[in-house]
Amino acid sequence: MMSDLEIAQRSNMKPISEVASLIGLSDDDYELYGKYKAKVSLDVLDKFHDRPLGKYIDVTAITPTPLGEGKTVTTIGLAMGLNAIGKKSIVCIRQPSLGPVFGIKGGAAGGGYSQVIPMEDFNLHLTGDTHAVSLAHNLLAAFIDNHLHHGNELNINPFTISWPRVVDVSDRALRKIVLGLGGKENGVPRESGFDISVASEVMAILALTTDLSDIRKRLGRIVIGYNKKKQPVTAEDLKCAGSMAVLMKDAIKPNLLQTLENTPCLVHAGPFANIAHGNSSILADQIALRLTDYVVTESGFGADCGMEKFMDIKCRYSGLKPNCVVMVCSIRALKMHSGKYKVVPGKPLDPGLAQEDIEAITQGSENLIKQIENARYFGIPVVVAINAFTSDTPKEIEAVRKISIENGAFDAVISEVWAKGGEGGKDLAQAVARACDNGGDFQFLYPLDAPIKDKIHAIATKIYGADGVVYESVAEKKIKLFTEMGWDTLPICMAKTHLSLSHDPKLLGRPRDYKLPIRDIRPSIGAGFLYPLCGEMRTMPGLPSKPAGNAVDFDEDGNVVGLF
Incomplete structure (x- = not known):
């Protein structure tokens, strides 16, 4: 199997002008940044304002392992799969930070045969x-x-x-x-x-x-x-x-790229999903929804993090309403959530993760069940995407399908986009198209005029499953101050670990019988939210003992190597 970078470098890229023409953009609607990327003018919103909006799909996930479970791969692959079944689609995703690219995680352009290209540009400076x-x-x-x-x-x-x-x-x-x-x-x-x-x-x-x-x-x-x-x-x-x-006058314009199968992709903004809201830009989504039939975007980390913020923050400011949520899970992650297996970055995976274990899947699916419930709080149909690994068995996949549908999912479908690209996403695309046609009754989790504590309580008890909330004295003082300032009508952007539904990364599965601690609350008045801190939060990561950047270099022909 070729590496992600090798697959990307051997792809058949179209000039970005051709990709732009596929979605109805003329030469006046974008600015070229080389041959394979461009910035889209905001004037496009006025030019196409009479067009009906396309279907709006948010891809989220269960609580991931520290290695991630293929959410971006699924997002890109779903857009390609929709095109493969005759639906016009655009994918909208965040631009990765260079910190993780050269640190633990590596690149974020997808993987296998479900990637955004040019992969090197996407993962590095892009358009600045x-x-x-x-x-x-x-x-x-x-x-x-x-x-x-x-x-x-x-x-x-x-x-x-x-x-x-x-x-x-x-x-x-x-x-x-x-x-x-x-x-x-x-x-x-x-x-x-x-x-x-x-x-x-x-x-x-x-x-x-x-x-x-x-x-x-x-x-x-x-x-x-x-x-x-x-x-x-x-x-x-x-x-x-x-x-x-x-x-920021040029940075405000979304970037146009393409997938391995030349599906248009708007890449724009990259806020953290634990401190900030973890979603790509409103502008990219608004533009895409006027240019195509289906827009596939994604939210950072699990449904308790990025998806909740997508609904309660991003959709409030955009005025857009999603038609479907795609919940990505993997057999590997469900086994981890049973507590039987550990996944540690930089260490070999437990061999048991590659062996059939229906009992562990059943236990770990408590996390999946809760995340489906979380999406349903917003009145949107949920399609579970089982991101396929070669070690998954038919019995394991069927167990996840049954659990998903019994617990409120519209459908549960295996996704093979990593190995097969759009062809491997056809079944998922069909399920998502049906779910979008099924309708839904979108609603927010809380009203903006509710007191700060009531909004925090709604997120803590409904989304995280906590029994209640406890506030340290600093947080109590901030609530009083922010209410006096008139900031109490802003939405809440909870800052917590992405490795658990709770504040404690060690609590896997579906934690119960705990109180959510609020250590402090800070204002992001420009962005338009308050963010309570649930425990210690790092806003500056550190590099591991063997950073991913160790492998990044040029070969003798001047090609980038080592990105993944």
């Missing part, structure tokens, strides 16, 4: 959007320290400043730093740190904005800290928001 986010973010950070240096006219309390620097590299040594050392001319000494770029509120804003005017307003609303009267200080107060918006 993440760099624009980083520069806009760091410009504001520089304005903050420059303001302190020149007398602090806004009377900012330095101990309340919550705006760090960012860089799109996993670098644990930068998590905590001291600024302004070396004398008065080098600024005011204070503690700060670095986050990875995709954890920036600017990235979350890029994914939720709807036009240039909107992104300008959102950037202006960013809160960087408080003055000594405990009033919020914003990017607008620092007169930095206009410059930040100008830096």
Whole structure:
């Protein structure tokens, strides 16, 4: 079997102008970035505003193993499968962070015969959007320290400043730093740190904005800290928001690429799914829905993370309503959730994961059952996609199908897109098309005018299955403060581990009989949400002992090698 990169490099790419023409775009509707990628003009929204919206599909998953279970592979493969059965489709996904690309996870362009190409460009700089986010973010950070240096006219309390620097590299040594050392001319000494770029509120804003005017307003609303009267200080107060918006003028345009089978793909934004909302951009989805019959997008991590935020945050700001949820699972992950087997990154898999074990699947399916229930809370039909591995047996697959349908899934279908591309996604595509035609009654989990605690309680008890919520004193004070500020009408973006339905990554399956702890609550006023912290959350990853970047290089012919 060839590597993912070898498959991608041997693909038959079409010039992106041909891909654009397939979805009705003219030369005036996009800007070329080389031969195989382009940026789509936002004017397309006005040009095609009279067209009916296509069907809107969100691909999510059960709680994954640390290795992931093929959600992006399934997202891409489903779009190709829809085309293979005669349906026109576009896939919309996030741009990966360079931190994971060179760290533990590696690339995020899919895998096998279900990939977005050019794979090297997708996983590396693409068209520079993440760099624009980083520069806009760091410009504001520089304005903050420059303001302190020149007398602090806004009377900012330095101990309340919550705006760090960012860089799109996993670098644990930068998590905590001291600024302004070396004398008065080098600024005011204070503690700060670095986050990875995709954890920036600017990235979350890029994914939720709807036009240039909107992104300008959102950037202006960013809160960087408080003055000594405990009033919020914003990017607008620092007169930095206009410059930040100008830096984002090209990044706001979605990027057009293609799959291995030349299915159009819009790649745009890449916010974290534990701290931020973990979804690609509203703009990409809005454009795609006017250009095709089916739009397939995905949400980060499991349904308790990215999907809940897709529904309660992204759909609120976009006004779009999904027609179907695809729930990706694997036999391997279900066995892990039984507690019988462990999956540890960098270590060989337990041989038992490749042996038939119906009992472990039945026990581990408690997680699948809960995640189906979570999707059904929003009134949307659920199709379970069983991502096929060669070790899966017919009895195991049938067991998952039966459990899924008995517990509320519209259908459960094996997906073989990794090995067979669109051809391996035909059955899944047929099931999804039927589910979209079945209708649904979309609803949010909570009303925006509910008190902050009520919204948190709804997510904790309904989505996570907690018995209740306990608040530390810091969180209690923040709730009081944010309510006084008028921020209590914002949606909630819970920050928690992706490795469990609960706050504790060690609690597999379907945790019960626990209280969800809320350590702190922080505002993302520009993005438009509050994010409670459920335990310690890392916003700057570290590299493993053997980073994926060790293998990345050029060969003697100048071709990139080592990406996966």
